Amino acid sequence: MSRVIHTNRESNFELPVLLQKTMACLDLLGKEFDGYRREIRRLHERLATERFHLAVLGQFKRGKSTLLNALLGAELLPTSVVPLTAIPTFILWGRTMKARVLYLDAHPGEEFSNSSVGELAAFLSQYVTESNNPRNIKGVSHVEVFYPSPLLEQGVVLIDTPGIGSTYQHNTEVTLSFLSQCDAALFLVSADPPVTEVELEFLKAVRAKVTRLFFILNKIDYLSEGERKTLLDFIRNVLRERADVKDDNPIFCISARQGLEARKTGNEDLWKLSGLEEVRSHLIDFLARDKADALNEAVAKKTQDLIADVVMTIRLTIRSLQMPVAELGERLQVFEKKLKEAERERMIIGDLLVAERNRMAEHLEEQADSLRKAAHNHFEKVVHDSLDNKFDENEALEALKNAIPGFFEHELGNISHAFDSRLSDVLRSYQQKVNDLVETIRKTAADIFEIPYLALHTPGGLELGRRPSWVTHRWDANLRLLPENFIDRFLPVKLRRKRLIKRLSDQIRELVTYNVENLRWAMLQSLDEAFRRFRAGLEERLRETIAATRGAVQSARSKRLDQSEAVAPEVARLEKVADELKEIQEKLKELKRGISDAI
Numbered sequence: 001m002s003r004v005i006h007t008n009r010e011s012n013f014e015l016p017v018l019l020q021k022t023m024a025c026l027d028l029l030g031k032e033f034d035g036y037r038r039e040i041r042r043l044h045e046r047l048a049t050e051r052f053h054l055a056v057l058g059q060f061k062r063g064k065s066t067l068l069n070a071l072l073g074a075e076l077l078p079t080s081v082v083p084l085t086a087i088p089t090f091i092l093w094g095r096t097m098k099a100r101v102l103y104l105d106a107h108p109g110e111e112f113s114n115s116s117v118g119e120l121a122a123f124l125s126q127y128v129t130e131s132n133n134p135r136n137i138k139g140v141s142h143v144e145v146f147y148p149s150p151l152l153e154q155g156v157v158l159i160d161t162p163g164i165g166s167t168y169q170h171n172t173e174v175t176l177s178f179l180s181q182c183d184a185a186l187f188l189v190s191a192d193p194p195v196t197e198v199e200l201e202f203l204k205a206v207r208a209k210v211t212r213l214f215f216i217l218n219k220i221d222y223l224s225e226g227e228r229k230t231l232l233d234f235i236r237n238v239l240r241e242r243a244d245v246k247d248d249n250p251i252f253c254i255s256a257r258q259g260l261e262a263r264k265t266g267n268e269d270l271w272k273l274s275g276l277e278e279v280r281s282h283l284i285d286f287l288a289r290d291k292a293d294a295l296n297e298a299v300a301k302k303t304q305d306l307i308a309d310v311v312m313t314i315r316l317t318i319r320s321l322q323m324p325v326a327e328l329g330e331r332l333q334v335f336e337k338k339l340k341e342a343e344r345e346r347m348i349i350g351d352l353l354v355a356e357r358n359r360m361a362e363h364l365e366e367q368a369d370s371l372r373k374a375a376h377n378h379f380e381k382v383v384h385d386s387l388d389n390k391f392d393e394n395e396a397l398e399a400l401k402n403a404i405p406g407f408f409e410h411e412l413g414n415i416s417h418a419f420d421s422r423l424s425d426v427l428r429s430y431q432q433k434v435n436d437l438v439e440t441i442r443k444t445a446a447d448i449f450e451i452p453y454l455a456l457h458t459p460g461g462l463e464l465g466r467r468p469s470w471v472t473h474r475w476d477a478n479l480r481l482l483p484e485n486f487i488d489r490f491l492p493v494k495l496r497r498k499r500l501i502k503r504l505s506d507q508i509r510e511l512v513t514y515n516v517e518n519l520r521w522a523m524l525q526s527l528d529e530a531f532r533r534f535r536a537g538l539e540e541r542l543r544e545t546i547a548a549t550r551g552a553v554q555s556a557r558s559k560r561l562d563q564s565e566a567v568a569p570e571v572a573r574l575e576k577v578a579d580e581l582k583e584i585q586e587k588l589k590e591l592k593r594g595i596s597d598a599i
């Protein structure tokens with residue numbers, strides 16, 4: 001284990017240096033290498049900013065917020081005996097304590113800094129709790145807390161989430177729609193009661209989205225040694241039989257309350273007894289390192305590809321410098337012809353993409369239409385059920401208001417999930433077409449100018465955003481029911497009921513139309529954005545490939561024509577840069593081997 005840590009730490013340290021060296025080599029080359037310079041800068045930035053999202057998930061009141069407070073060693077997050085956390089709270093590393101509230105709409109965020117833990121906690125509680133922000137009337141999307149804990153230094157972001165399964169259905173929906181942002185999660189259970197049906201259902205949803213999941217049994221301070229063992233056996237059985245969780249998946253036993261107490265009083269023994277030391281050292285360190293390794297490996301691979309590409313372009317330049325001018329001109333003409341073919345191919349891909357986008361938009365219209373119908377039927381049934389129970393207009397209205405967010409959020413989850421995966425499938429197939437086209441251009445250049453062709457392993461990814469923008473949509477549950485007509489009050493109950501249903505039904509229609517239209521619009525925006533980004537990425541990649549290959553030949557040709565520079569020293573200089581790059585390439589390979597061995 002210690003060797004593993006050593007190797008990783010070294011590679012984490014070396015990779016940025018190798019990127020810098022690659023950049024220094026690129027700086028010695030001409031304008032046609034601009035695209036590669038941009039790409040290296042991007043990779044460097046990704047290394048520096050990538051974050052690891054570790055969420056704490058579980059049923060309401062399992063002690064999620066208390067656990068995070070204990071890990072941070074400060075009572076930052078509000079905790080209570082009643083369902084409380086209502087808004088996802090991201091805790092990130094910061095030199096000083098600070099909080100930022102981000103809203104669902106374009107409303108600018110709010111910041112709070114220069115405070116004590118108590119003041120910061122009071123500020124947070126205004127936004128993240130069900131009691132101070134019921135049903136999220138403040139329209140908060142999430143809250144970020146910056147805190148100087150060593151735990152967060154490696155880029156881990158801890159996330160407190162609303163508990164599922166309470167009477168606040170909207171809290172469950174918020175957490176469900178948030179899952180796709182988690183890289184890993186701590187799943188909390190406790191003894192009171194041990195694993196409910198709702199929890200198991202939730203666990204299934206979590207496992208579909210979060211691959212790295214760690215179980216934690218909290219509140220062990222309530223239990224004797226014997227009880228804890230019985231409970232652990234029970235939980236293990238349930239997890240195995242009902243959720244297909246393998247037995248080698250550890251369950252950490254902790255008392256978050258004792259852990260917090262230990263941190264507040266500086267009691268080391270109590271900290272160890274609370275089980276939190278194990279969670280901290282094994283889990284969080286391990287996860288952060290694991291993520292850093294995956295990222296390092298991806299960046300190292302991309303850099304190797306980029307270097308292979310650059311070396312090929314340098315060879316192209318050298319070859320062009322050495323070739324007789326007339327022959328070079330002829331070959332360039334052949335190449336230009338081939339580039340025209342590639343350009344035609346690019347336009348065909350562009351047209352096909354427009355058609356795909358239109359098909360997706362049509363599909364969206366169909367989805368919106370069926371959602372409209374389903375919503376209408378569902379809410380009419382809610383009204384009927386409520387009035388069957390008791391003929392009370394206010395109660396029917398209340399039942400309707402309560403049903404709106406839950407229904408829409410659930411349906412929305414289904415629609416957006418299906419839509420998202422369909423979109424990814426479509427774009428992925430186009431990604432392949434773009435990759436093929438880029439390779440054709442490179443291969444053609446290699447053939448025409450007779451230089452070795454190097455295939456790329458990881459053709460540039462046009463990455464899709466992880467989260468579609470519509471998942472944080474807000475629902476309008478504002479019912480503006482017209483008052484009962486004066487005459488209605490004198491009508492027989494049956495007729496009054498009928499007229500009330502008619503009025504409610506009109507209201508439902510209006511509300512459903514409004515909400516579905518909002519959703520349709522948000523999804524359409526998202527769809528257009530995804531296609532726009534994809535197309536821009538496609539064009540940029542092709543442009544850069546063409547600019548590099550054509551640029552290399554052209555700049556060599558013009559140097560030959562004006563004969564301002566002697567060819568031999570220029571060739572020698574380029575050879576030297578290529579050799580340096582190949583050396584970096586070797587180091588990257590070793591680094592990658594180190595990372596793979598460690599994993």
Ligand SMILES: Nc1nc2c(ncn2[C@@H]2O[C@H](COP(=O)(O)OP(=O)(O)OP(=O)(O)O)[C@@H](O)[C@H]2O)c(=O)[nH]1
Binds near residue numbers: 058066086163254
């Ligand atoms: N005895 C005991 N109580 C605990 C422990 N951890 C948390 N609690 C208590 O359990 C209650 C709920 O804790 P929270 O941290 O608010 O629970 P939560 O999971 O964040 O709840 P929601 O945000 O509503 O989902 C509080 O009264 C805590 O003091 C523990 O280890 N032992």
Ligand SMILES: [Mg+2]
Binds near residue numbers: 065079085
């Ligand atoms: Mg909480």
